Amino acid sequence: MTHFPDIISAIGNTPLVKLNKVVPEGSATILAKCEFLNPTGSIKDRMGPYIIEQAEKAGLLKPGGTIVENTSGNTGQSLAMAAAVKGYKCVFTLPDKMSQEKIDMMRAYGATVVITPTDVPGDSPEHYVNTAKRIAEETEGAFYVDQYHAPWNIDGHYHNTGREIFEQTDGGKFDVFMGGTGTGGTVSGVGRYMKEYAPDVKIIGVDPLGSVHYNLFKTGRLPAAYVYSVEGIGEDIECRAMDFSVVDDMVQIDDWESFHMGRALVREEGLFCGGSSGSIVAAAVKVAREMGPGKTIVVTLCDSGTRYISKYLSDKWMEDKGFFTGHELLGPVQDLVARRSSLTASSEASGDDIQRMMTEGDLDYLPLQEGDSFTAIATRDGQRLSIGGILYAEARIEEMPHILAKGDAALVMTRDGVVGVVTEKEYNARIGG
Known part of the structure; x- marks a missing residue:
């Protein structure tokens, strides 16, 4: 048979x-x-039980232990299935944007599910990854799966x-x-x-x-x-x-x-x-x-x-959610760069030196750098614009509103360096705002 x-x-x-x-x-x-x-309906079955098996072999997970993990739902279900078969308890943290079906499925396996806010930065203690780490540290006999960083x-x-x-x-x-x-x-x-x-x-x-x-x-x-x-x-x-x-x-x-x-x-x-x-x-x-x-x-x-x-x-x-309305692809963000330039200046450069570089390069914007980090964008009229984020030159223009919500400009780059700068002015000109 x-x-x-x-x-x-x-x-x-x-x-x-x-x-x-x-x-x-x-x-x-x-x-x-x-x-x-x-079996649980996702590709996470490939790695969830595999990690548990490796943790058992390494002595990191012992009988009666608790599996702790941050998950978008699928890994949690796969781990919960393995826990049910092997007799472990499990606790999962999940961002609040995930479907109720995922939450209910994990709980059906006997898992404890902790819901965390989605819209928090990665270093926030409320972030679902950091919440899972804290729970693992506070739980005796816990094994933290750490799927985002685990070689397994x-x-x-x-x-x-x-x-x-x-x-x-x-x-x-x-x-x-x-x-x-x-x-x-x-x-x-x-x-x-x-x-x-x-x-x-x-x-x-x-x-x-x-x-x-x-x-x-x-x-x-x-x-x-x-x-x-x-x-x-x-x-x-x-x-x-x-x-x-x-x-x-x-x-x-x-x-x-x-x-x-x-x-x-x-x-x-x-x-x-x-x-x-x-x-x-x-x-x-x-x-x-x-x-x-x-x-x-x-x-x-x-x-x-x-x-x-x-x-x-x-x-x-x-x-x-507005997904039945029309949809237009706006193209790559490099299309918004008025003048491409790889030129940058030190954040410690004098105002006169910065203005001279911009005049000689016929530039409206000049990124300022401190070591490997970019600190601000200098403008022709002496302003300092905050950087909302860095975008690859062929990234989608649709990303711009999210960048502009966090700063005055997007720094457009490739691995070879700076390509240019895009502000609300260039974005609005493209979309007709």
Whole structure:
């Protein structure tokens, strides 16, 4: 009789399914790895129980212990499943933007769920990561999973997700892998496997507007994060489980694109998956158009739509949030730079020296620097503008309102240095404000 000894043993071996209706004619083939078919309905089954197993082997988690973790919901469910099988208690912290379905599912497994505010900075004691750390420190016999920084997160996807995709594609016979960048574990683990066994495969991360990964990857500097609606993808802190060395490129996607593609996957492909799957496929369709026929992209469908019945799969929720209105892509932020310049000045430079540099360079703005940090933007009329954030030159113009809410200007950069400055003046001129 064929059977598994427990539900943890049933993780994996999810199918690769060709996408048809959502992929435009003349595009590359897109194959979807249906991770929502794992036991708890998400790709987090790949690393959650794996980390628990490694912690047990290392003596970090002992019988009767408590598993503590910060989660957007999926990792919590996977850990809760493992805890139920193995007899552990578990406590999870969750930002308040996450769906009620996720909260209820974790509690159904017997987990204690602590809800924290979403719109707080990464260093706030109220941030869900810092709350989980505090609970772990205060709880006897606790093991803090630390998925955002744990090497075991990457290892779980290397040994499981990466290996499976390699085997299902006849030894890595495809062109591009695209996955969401939350903790970074999926992209990093699959990326490491492919770089080792199928080095011609290009690895592309998908990041939502508001997350830090895209601009950090492109500029090497941590940008200001802001709130977005799609769940289970992106992050507002730098994650050590995000190994940029195996990532070839990253693509930005917004909430509107994510949710509309997610709904299309359900209604046109019959794939009952979540909004982050929509993010990844929406980005993959753009890449597939550019690549053309004869190429193949493998994507992950990260979690099940059962978690989002009351959110993006609800017409009322979509209407209330304004996602049924028109949608215009505004282009890259570098289009707003009136005069490109890599010139900067020391924050200790005299006013006369700064004005001379601006006159000689015919510049309206000049970034001021103290060491590796940018402190302000000098203007022709002697003002000092505050910097709301740093954006990669090809980042989306849609990010500008969030930057301007935190300062007077955006500093536009690449890894080679400064490209220019954008203020409310240039932004309003572009959108007709």
